Structure formats: structure tokens, C-alpha cells
Amino acid sequence: MELLGHLADGFGTSLMPLNLLIVFLGVTAGLFIGAMPGLGSVNGVAIVLPLTFIVPPSSAIILLAAIYYGAMYGGAISSILLGIPGASTAVATTFDGRPMAQQGKAGLALITAAVASFVGGTISVLLFTLFATPLADVALAFGPAEEFALVLLAFMTFVGLGGDDVLKTIIMICLGLALSTVGLDLISGQPRLIFFDLPGFYSGISFLVLAIGVYGIGEILYTIETQKTAPSVTPARLTFRELGYGIKEINKLWKTMSLGSALGFFVGMLPAAGATPAALMSYGIAKLTTKTPERFGKGAIEGVAAPETANNAASTGSLLPMLTLGIPGSPTTALLLGGMVMWGLVPGPMLFIEQPDFVWGLISSLYTANLAAVLVNLALIPLFVWALRMPFTVLCALVFVLCLVGGFAPSQKLHDVWLIVAFGVGGYILRKADYPMAPLVLALVLGPLMEKSFRQTLISEQGNVLAFVERPLSGTFIALSAAFLLLPLIKHLKRLTGRVPSAAK
Amino acid sequence: MGYIFTRRTLMALAASTTLIGAAPALAEDWSPQKPVEMVIMAGQGGGADRLARLFQSIIQQENLSKMPILPVNKGGGSGAEALRYLKDKGGDNHTIMATLNSYYTTPLRTDIGVNIEDFTPIARMALDTFVLWVNADSDIQTLDDYVAAVKESGGTWKMGGTGTGQEDSLVTAMLEKEFDIKVTYVPFKGGGDVAKNLVGGHIDSSVNNPSEALGFYQAGKLRPIAALTPERIEVFPDTPTMTELGHGLVYWMQRSFVAPKDMDPAAVAYYTDMFEKLAASEEWQTYTTEKALMADFLTGEALQAYFLEERDKHADLLGSMGEGS
Known part of the structure; x- marks a missing residue:
């Protein structure tokens, strides 16, 4: 009951006209920032952060959270429409979002993404409201061994369920991991794989460069070759009838969405996973x-x-360790943390006790931000779909420019632009040979975390590899990983025995 | 009338030309034309990161800069990523870097083609302190308990800290030498990560800066054992110093700002002035007392001399660690 009281107080803050206006502005800005390949929630929050001094801290964090949320919604848009994930979080959305757009169902895909994001956001905010304080302890139970096991599990879900050629998936993961070691070693500080002694490699290869290269440039090359003059996307339209149909379709997805929300919240909550x-x-x-x-x-x-x-659930989840432990779960929450320090708030175990107004104002604003984001997003879908009806010759050039600009903007190094072109050509060739791109990109994102946690565990356990299995949490993850790895094998065996009538089924 | 007017105008013009010509180094002559990038030599959430972001906030609140300051974390390879980055920014007037002691140790340990003598010193803001911490659930109450526990573990005692060769590992090496103990040093990306892992029980002790562990200390999750300062730290009045326990261990972490090679002297003057105003601000004064920092402002040639002297000291320290890396 105390909880409800706090939440009611919080809504008192977040429903103030100024804060409501801020939420709408924030999600709209975030949506566009997230939809641009190359710009993500990190950039959005970073740009706006200095502006937040003109409003009180509770309004400021509401603005930042709204942008964060809007950008998470927006990330799906470029994944679906262009097949280029705007952020690493939206890579998985390309798998089916892009094919849907190609079948002329871009509108339905966008609606699904918006509604799913809303459901994910809302369920996780509910979980957050109920369990924020006790769950902080779960995040603490995560040491390097658990981090490693979790990343391994993420890779193995991929191998086991990828459906693509398992061997090719594993090859691409290895290639991605190799690329992720470029730059300076986290633990010893030694430079590794500095090709041709180019200084640009010292800062490693960023996710964006690889993703824009293989998805953006590679996709353009591939489309030009396969489609020649035909448009890459069937012109899509959106009417209210379709919206109704979409919502009916989505209604069947409750199981998927509730599973996804819970999973996202818990994984997002773990520091460093995200x-x-x-x-x-x-x-x-x-x-x-x-x-x-x-x-x-x-x-x-x-x-x-x-x-x-x-x-979306994970983005809410990652606020939890930031607020309760002062440990950001993602680069964006790190910026939010910086904002809180600026406003004189000390994130950490004492925040919930010392600054309840702030904390509950933020939590309640997550409800309003979520609602605002889904409304703004649905309202803008016709605009996004309309963009797709551009002639392919125009769209193609536009995407190409977007790719190069999006790759140059964050680091402002021409080095990255050349890398994008190189990855684009390389990605195109690999795609022709039917190699999946997603494992490559994800290995690059998760590789540094995996390597770091693996080595930390080995150092602290005096080189004892069994440490990964002996700890209950990490042991469970490792066992699950092994099961996923064996899944294709079992399927294969099943198929072999399937010819025998008495076999299972 | 017309004649006088023209003459006055001429005089005024002449006077202003002289002024401009005479004082090229005045801070007013140069101001940033675009947002200023503040490179941070450490990962997110650690002491260096939090402090840099605090500076940014004070600069913004007090309107000390005409353009926003954007913090960028480049913590990879014990700050080597940041050093390399700053080196490539030679002549840039819109980049400054927040440093810590890895500013000297990283180029000493690894050949990354960086000579810190090339960089332009801006200002030293403070000296940070070190404290030996254990989890509040542990039985260790005193330094003697600690030394006994580490000895008993036979080398498996897990000391967490920032990258190998960075401050935390140097302090650890100092402890090992002084007390004749051996620990397993586990490097993490930042001090915030270390504190979290100590609370979670994944490591056995740390030498976090007070600001990194303060939140957990106030929540009763961490226990300070001894401070590596000459005098007791105000916020931990009950924590003895190593010195008073008979072990002359003192180690500071400098918190300074530097700029790339060949920055325009007018720009250097602008930033120096900005940090001087920052050092005088009330927020900064309060923060230093609360977070157990020693505010110790230093600029220009004197700061460069300090950097080079510290580099020599650390070269000796690293040399005596020998097998350290």
C-alpha cells in the first residue's frame, strides 16, 4: 500500500502539464533520432542533456527518459523500412521486420513494433514498480562468471535456433569475435590487430560501422543486383481498416509479448548486459x-x-541498477546517471530513501512516456510508410548518403567511412555465399564483454575453468547454452529417425 | 564637427587596434565555436567519470562556457584509447581531456606512441584519496585482521581494481610489499564496477576512491579499513590512516585537465580561466569536503613540471613492481 501511495505522489509530478508536454516532445524527438541510422538514444540524450538545466531535476529526468523511450521505439523503424538496424538493440527486429516490409506489410510491421514496444515497456514498468528494491540484490549477484555465461547463452540461442546453416553461423560469430578484439586490450592495455598501423584501429571497430556497412551498403549492393529496376519494396499503404486488422493480429501475440517483456526486463536489469x-x-x-x-x-x-x-522492457530494466546501485546498464543510462549527478542527486542504495519524490516521479513518468510514445508512433506510421513509396533509384541514393553520414557523424573520422565501404563490399560477398550477417554484428557488440568477463573469472579463480559451472547462476546458463548448441543435432537426429513410423510425433 | 567626429573615430579605432594587438592572450579573444569534447580516460560510473561529469555540470550551471561540454568515455586499455585519441587531435581547440594517474602510467607501461610532454597542461583540480575496503559482511574489522586473512588465503585473496598498471594496482603492489602479502589482482573497467563486485561478493577487497564507494558505505554495505592519506578523512572519522598504524603508505590520484598538442595559446588561456572559476565555485568547494578530495589548483608550467615529476616517480614504482604486468 505504501507503494501505491508513492506511485500516486509520483503521478502528481508526472501529470503536471509541463511534464506532460515534456514527455510528448521527448518521445517525438527520440522517435526521429532513433529512426535515423547512425543516431541512437545515446546521441539523443547527450544532445539534450545540457538543455535540462532550465527545468527542475524531476522534469529533466522525465525528458531524458522520454527521449530514451522514443529512441527505443524509433530504432525499429529503420530496421523494418531499410533493413538497417539503427542500434544494436534493433538487430533482431530486422530478421522478420525487413521481410514483412518487402512483402508490402511495412505498416503492419510498424504497428506491431509500436504495440509490442508499448506492451514490453508497460509490463516492465509494472515489474519495476513492484520489485525495484529487492531486485537490486539480483543485479549484485551477477559477477564476471555470470556475465560470461549470459553472453554465451545469447550466442547459443542464436546457434540453436538460427535455422540458418549452423556451421556458417558459428563461423560468423568467430569472425565477429575476432573483429571485436581489434584495438586496445581491456585488461593489459596492449594494442591488438592494428592493421597497417592505422591509428583509427586503436579505438576498435564500432558496432555502427559494421552494421551500417553490412546492412546498409551491403543491402544496397544486393538489392541492385537482384532487383535491377524493380522497386525494393512493394508500395505499402495504411488505412484504419489495416490498423484494426493489425491490432487483431497482435492480439494473438500475448504469449510472445509477455515472455519477451519478462525476459527483457531481467536481462536488461543485469549491469553490462542490456x-x-x-x-x-x-x-x-x-x-x-x-x-x-x-x-x-x-x-x-x-x-x-x-x-x-x-x-523496450530491457531499457526500463537497465534503469534499475542505475538507480539502486549507481551502475549504468547501458551507455544511455550512463548518461542519465551523469545527469543525476549534475542535479546533485546521488544514485545508489540511498536514493530511494532520500529522494522518493524524484524516484517515483521518474517511475510514474515511464508510464506516461510509454503511452505517449505509442500514440506518437502510431500517428506517424503513415509518414514512414509513405517514405517507402519513393522510387527505388531515389531511395537507394538516399540510403547510401544516410549510411555514410551516419557512419561519419559519431566519431568524425574518415577512417570509419572507409571501413563502412569495406564492410559493405565484404558483407555483400559473404551474403552471396549465404553467410548470415546478424551473428557477425552481435559478436562484435558482445565480444568485448564476453572476453573481459571470461578473463576476469579465470584470474580471480586462479585459472580454474570449472568456476563457470560451479556457480549456480552461471552453471544454469552454461547448461542452457549447451542444450541450445545441441538442439540442431537433436533435430537432425529426429529427422533421421522420423522416417521410422514409430518415432516421436 | 565632422572633422572632430572623424578624428575621434580614428582615435577610437587606433586605441582598439592597440588593445587587440597588445593582448592576444586574453581569454576573451578566443571562445569555443562548437561544443567542446571532454574526453574521459576511464569507463562509465567510476570516480574519474563521475568527477568529469560533475565538472561539466558546474560549468553548465554557472555558465562558465559559451558552448556545451560533451563528456566522452574512452576508458579502453587503461586510458590508452583516450591518450591515442588526444594525440590524433593535435592542434584542435575543442578537445580537452580529464586525466588520472594512468596519464603517466599507461604510456610508461605500453608503447602506444604517446609522449605526455607533447600535450598542453590546463589545470589540476584536485588530489583524490585511497581507502582499503572490504564487504561489510566480512569479519575483518582492522588492518591486522585484513593482513591475517590475506596471508591465510595463500594468494587466492581477490583484490579488485581498475586496469593492471593503473592506480589501484599500484596501491595493491604497495600493500603487498609493505605487509609481505600476495593477492590475486582482478582488473575491472572502472571503479564503479569494482565497488559493485565487492558488494556482490565477487571480490574480497578493493582500494576504491571514497567517492566510488560512498553510496554503498552509507547504505552499510562496505567497510573502510584504513586510509592511504597522511591525515584522517573527514567523512570517515573512525577510519585510521596507514600512517598512524605505523605504515607510511600515502598515495594520491591527481584529477587534472590537459589539451592536445599545439592548442592555440588563447584557447589554453580560455580553458585555464574557465577551470579557475570552477575551482572557486561553491559547488566544487562543497563537493571536495563531502567526497574527501583535496582541492589543489595548479596550472601552466608548474603543472607540466608536476606531471613530469610524477611520471618519474611512477616509473620507479612500476620498475620496483617488476613482474607487475
Whole structure:
């Protein structure tokens, strides 16, 4: 009951006209920032952060949270429309979102993404409201061994459920991991794989550069070759009837969405893990629990809903360790943390006790931000769909420019632009040979975390590899990983024995 | 009339030209034309990060800069990523870097082609302190308990800290030498990560800066054992110093700002002036007392001399660690 009282107080803050206006402005800005390949929630929050001094801290954090939320919604838009994930969290959304757009169902895919994001956001905020304080202890139980096991599990969901050629998936993961070691070693500080002694490699290869290269440039090359003059996307339209149909379709997805939300929230809550593995694992689980896994990757609506619920849920989850422990779960929450320090608030175990107004104002604003984001998003979908009706020749050039600008903007190094072009050509060739791109990109994102936690565990356990299995949490994850790895093998065996009439089924 | 007017104008013009010509180094002559990038040599959430972001907030609140300051974390490889980055920014007037002691130790340990003598010193803001911490659930209450527990563990005692060769590992090496103990040093990305892992029981002790562990200390999750300062720290009045326990261990962490090579002297003057105003601000004064920092402002040539002297000291320290890396 005390909880409800706090929440009611919080709504008193977040429903003030100024704060409501801020929420709408924030989600709209966030939506566009997230929709641009190359710009994500990190950039959005960073740009706006200095402006927040003109409003009181509780309004300021509401603005930042609204942008964060809006950008998480927006990330799906470029994934679906262009096939370029604007952020690593939206990689899994391309798997089915892009095929849906190509089948002329861009509108339905966007609606699904918006509604799924809303459901994911709302369920996770509810979980947050109820369990914020006790769950902080769960985040503490996560040491390096657990981090490693979790990342391993994210990779193995991929291998086991990828459906693509397992060997090729593993090869691409290895290639991605190799690319992730470029730059300076986290632990010893030694430079590694500095090709041709180019200084640009010292800061490593960023996710954006690789993703824009293989998805953006690679996709353009591939489309030019396969489609020649035909438009890449069937012109899509959106009417209210379609909206109604969409909502009816989405209504069937409750199981996928609630699973995705819970999973996203818990994975997002763990410091350092964040929304990327959450979205990926949610996709994998949706595929595992469906009766028709063969539709996945070819435009299955669940394939859009699952990662989108999870990544939004994870973005809420990652606020938890930031508020309760002062440990940011993602680069964006790190910026939010910086903002709080600026306003003289000390994130950490004492925040809930010393600053209840602030904390509950923020939590209640997550409810309003979520609602605002889904409304703004649905209202703007016709605009996004309209953009797709541009002639391919125009769209293609536009995407190309967006890719190069988006790759140059964050680091302002020409080095990255050349890398994008190189990755684009390389990605195109690999795609022609039927190598999946997603494992490559995700390995690059998760590789540094995996390596760091692996080495930390080995150092602290005096080189004892069994430490990963002996700890209950990490042991469970490792066992699950092993199961996923063996899944394709079991399927294969089943198929062999399936010819015998008495076999299972 | 017309004649006088023209003459006056001419005089005024002449006077202003002289002024401009005479004082090229005045801070007013140069101001940033675009947002200023503040490179942070450490990962998110650690002491260096929080402090840099605090500086940014004070600068913004007090309107000390005409353009926003954007913090960028480049904590990879014990700050080597940041050093390399600053080196590539030679002549840039819109980049400054928040440093810590890895400013000297990282180039000493690894050949990354960076010579800190090339960089332009701006201002030293403070000296940070170190405290030995254990989890509040542990039985260790005193330094003697601690030394006994580490000895008993036979080398498996897990000391967490920032990257190998960075401050925390140097302090650890100092402890090992002084007390004749051996620990397993586990490097993490930042001090915030270390504190969290100590609370979660994944490591056995740390030498966090007070600001990194303060939140957990106030929540009763961490226990300070001894401070590596000459005098007791105000916020931990009951925590003895190593010195008073008979072990002359003192180690500071400098918190300064530097700029790339060949920054325009007018820009250097602008930033120096900005940090001087910051150092005088009330927020900064309060923060230093609350977070157990020693505010100790230093600029220009004197700061460069300090950097080079500290680099020599750390070269000796690293040399005596020998097998350290």
C-alpha cells in the first residue's frame, strides 16, 4: 500500500502539464533520432542533456527518459523500412521486420513494433514498480562468471535456433569475435590487430560501422543486383481498416509479448548486459515456443513482436541498477546517471530513501512516456510508410548518403567511412555465399564483454575453468547454452529417425 | 564637427587596434565555436567519470562556457584509447581531456606512441584519496585482521581494481610489499564496477576512491579499513590512516585537465580561466569536503613540471613492481 501511495505522489509530478508536454516532445524527438541510422538514444540524450538545466531535476529526468523511450521505439523503424538496424538493440527486429516490409506489410510491421514496444515497456514498468528494491540484490549477484555465461547463452540461442546453416553461423560469430578484439586490450592495455598501423584501429571497430556497412551498403549492393529496376519494396499503404486488422493480429501475440517483456526486463536489469542480448534471446525463445518455426525469418509477425517487447522492457530494466546501485546498464543510462549527478542527486542504495519524490516521479513518468510514445508512433506510421513509396533509384541514393553520414557523424573520422565501404563490399560477398550477417554484428557488440568477463573469472579463480559451472547462476546458463548448441543435432537426429513410423510425433 | 567626429573615430579605432594587438592572450579573444569534447580516460560510473561529469555540470550551471561540454568515455586499455585519441587531435581547440594517474602510467607501461610532454597542461583540480575496503559482511574489522586473512588465503585473496598498471594496482603492489602479502589482482573497467563486485561478493577487497564507494558505505554495505592519506578523512572519522598504524603508505590520484598538442595559446588561456572559476565555485568547494578530495589548483608550467615529476616517480614504482604486468 505504501507503494501505491508513492506511485500516486509520483503521478502528481508526472501529470503536471509541463511534464506532460515534456514527455510528448521527448518521445517525438527520440522517435526521429532513433529512426535515423547512425543516431541512437545515446546521441539523443547527450544532445539534450545540457538543455535540462532550465527545468527542475524531476522534469529533466522525465525528458531524458522520454527521449530514451522514443529512441527505443524509433530504432525499429529503420530496421523494418531499410533493413538497417539503427542500434544494436534493433538487430533482431530486422530478421522478420525487413521481410514483412518487402512483402508490402511495412505498416503492419510498424504497428506491431509500436504495440509490442508499448506492451514490453508497460509490463516492465509494472515489474519495476513492484520489485525495484529487492531486485537490486539480483543485479549484485551477477559477477564476471555470470556475465560470461549470459553472453554465451545469447550466442547459443542464436546457434540453436538460427535455422540458418549452423556451421556458417558459428563461423560468423568467430569472425565477429575476432573483429571485436581489434584495438586496445581491456585488461593489459596492449594494442591488438592494428592493421597497417592505422591509428583509427586503436579505438576498435564500432558496432555502427559494421552494421551500417553490412546492412546498409551491403543491402544496397544486393538489392541492385537482384532487383535491377524493380522497386525494393512493394508500395505499402495504411488505412484504419489495416490498423484494426493489425491490432487483431497482435492480439494473438500475448504469449510472445509477455515472455519477451519478462525476459527483457531481467536481462536488461543485469549491469553490462542490456537490451541487445535481451532482444536476441527473446527472438530465439519466440521461435522455440511457436508451432511454426519455419515462418521465422520470412516475415513472421512474432519475429517483430518478440525482440521489440524485449528491448523496450530491457531499457526500463537497465534503469534499475542505475538507480539502486549507481551502475549504468547501458551507455544511455550512463548518461542519465551523469545527469543525476549534475542535479546533485546521488544514485545508489540511498536514493530511494532520500529522494522518493524524484524516484517515483521518474517511475510514474515511464508510464506516461510509454503511452505517449505509442500514440506518437502510431500517428506517424503513415509518414514512414509513405517514405517507402519513393522510387527505388531515389531511395537507394538516399540510403547510401544516410549510411555514410551516419557512419561519419559519431566519431568524425574518415577512417570509419572507409571501413563502412569495406564492410559493405565484404558483407555483400559473404551474403552471396549465404553467410548470415546478424551473428557477425552481435559478436562484435558482445565480444568485448564476453572476453573481459571470461578473463576476469579465470584470474580471480586462479585459472580454474570449472568456476563457470560451479556457480549456480552461471552453471544454469552454461547448461542452457549447451542444450541450445545441441538442439540442431537433436533435430537432425529426429529427422533421421522420423522416417521410422514409430518415432516421436 | 565632422572633422572632430572623424578624428575621434580614428582615435577610437587606433586605441582598439592597440588593445587587440597588445593582448592576444586574453581569454576573451578566443571562445569555443562548437561544443567542446571532454574526453574521459576511464569507463562509465567510476570516480574519474563521475568527477568529469560533475565538472561539466558546474560549468553548465554557472555558465562558465559559451558552448556545451560533451563528456566522452574512452576508458579502453587503461586510458590508452583516450591518450591515442588526444594525440590524433593535435592542434584542435575543442578537445580537452580529464586525466588520472594512468596519464603517466599507461604510456610508461605500453608503447602506444604517446609522449605526455607533447600535450598542453590546463589545470589540476584536485588530489583524490585511497581507502582499503572490504564487504561489510566480512569479519575483518582492522588492518591486522585484513593482513591475517590475506596471508591465510595463500594468494587466492581477490583484490579488485581498475586496469593492471593503473592506480589501484599500484596501491595493491604497495600493500603487498609493505605487509609481505600476495593477492590475486582482478582488473575491472572502472571503479564503479569494482565497488559493485565487492558488494556482490565477487571480490574480497578493493582500494576504491571514497567517492566510488560512498553510496554503498552509507547504505552499510562496505567497510573502510584504513586510509592511504597522511591525515584522517573527514567523512570517515573512525577510519585510521596507514600512517598512524605505523605504515607510511600515502598515495594520491591527481584529477587534472590537459589539451592536445599545439592548442592555440588563447584557447589554453580560455580553458585555464574557465577551470579557475570552477575551482572557486561553491559547488566544487562543497563537493571536495563531502567526497574527501583535496582541492589543489595548479596550472601552466608548474603543472607540466608536476606531471613530469610524477611520471618519474611512477616509473620507479612500476620498475620496483617488476613482474607487475
